[in-house]
Amino acid sequence: MNGIVRIGEKPEIARLPLFREMDDAKRERVFAGSFLQAFPPRLTLFEAGQYADFLHVLVDGLIELSASGGGRDTTMRIVEPVTSFILAAVVSDQPYLMTARTIEPSRILLVPAALIREVIRQDTALMQATMRELALAYRDLVRALADMKLRQSAERLGNYLLQQDARGSGQARFELPAGKRLLASLLGMTPENLSRALSSLAQHGVSVCGARVQINDRAALEAYARPDLLQAEAEVGRKQV
Amino acid sequence: MNGIVRIGEKPEIARLPLFREMDDAKRERVFAGSFLQAFPPRLTLFEAGQYADFLHVLVDGLIELSASGGGRDTTMRIVEPVTSFILAAVVSDQPYLMTARTIEPSRILLVPAALIREVIRQDTALMQATMRELALAYRDLVRALADMKLRQSAERLGNYLLQQDARGSGQARFELPAGKRLLASLLGMTPENLSRALSSLAQHGVSVCGARVQINDRAALEAYARPDLLQAEAEVGRKQV
DNA sequence: CGAACCCTTGATGGCGATCAAACGCCGTGG
């Protein structure tokens, strides 16, 4: 199950913006030193404060990144495949700031931190790709922080729905990637209030049935949620850190 | 006033982590192509949405970076000298996400974005420094977002005071860098509530007189504010993006 | 069938925003 990445998975990983431009031989070297591993759901992969020993690439499944403090917990990000995560901790050689937990059964490529740091130093194209990934991830977080400070919860939800729709097939119908409890935490609200917010969005062109969401009146939703300046970069095929 | 950086300023800028490790000749080239410019207070340097045409290095003065949306404004960061800012926008060649405004009279080194991007491509040490800066800046933002989601306003204030003290000379006495109105916005609260929060912190070992802050009982303040896992990296001489 | 678990709905309470007004500080101009 580990030791060498199985052939079938490689193309999808190699096509990630992070690995796309680098030297083929170096990429092989990275993959040869990495492990593809399967994890059951609800398993903690690592905790905040631990030394960052692997760059993670989610190949299949779903991951929650959360932070805690003062007895509380909040989910910082929900990682969907195929995406790398915790690049920043690996690059800066610092402890994780977030805890990672599988939500669904997941397969993850584990790239030893020392290995990826070494190859980054050797391969300029990879270093440049890393730099760009970090810059885009930084900008995503600026948007997230502004979102949290400027909008109230139902507006954040509305924007999340618009964003999630755009990220998916694009037209007006999609499913929430994870349970509503988790979504609530991601949006900085309680499950109870997420439930209320979802029903209140019915007045703004959104209908929900279980995890199925349909945007019936995009103009109305946009008028309410004001996606404004906070829209995500739309680089083709891009995945976050 | 511009064209070539005045000799007196160079050492301090060259010592920034961003420029410290790079090739001397390349650094000269960057500085030769840049402009050191003075700005009056309360002047908008650029607005969110504009094309990012300069990397900025604050040499002297004070800058506010703010974001807006839905009729509201919030300050995202207060930049103190000597520090570069908006590296991420320049690296990713995307529009600014934030608006920059001088608070005090300021002198800023303006490095043309195309120039710095070109030299980054040519100089591996600079690229690596940029990568590290972005990674650390990313982690700062993770902390800021977790702070906003996990703590209530008086706790955020308490942590800000601890952090600001640590960043300064270190022991228990310092001045707020900018007016309280601005600080309130940075912390995601109103000036009224900042005022109340400051007086409530008297019960936790803090005394305030105007802009002068004194931490009389650090243990009590830490017990209240729980700096926990969110503590900033303490790399010597490090400055944020 | 029962036990979790998730989601929903309702009732209550607290944190913080908003509204309003007074105080201190400071630069201007009479």
Place this chain on the structure above:
DNA sequence: CCACGGCGTTTGATCGCCATCAAGGGTTCG
């Protein structure tokens, strides 16, 4: 010198968003 106005800060009163507490319905799984 003092009067005046502007601005930032403080203090008080009220309101609204959202968290918390509580309970009920639906689904899944042992």
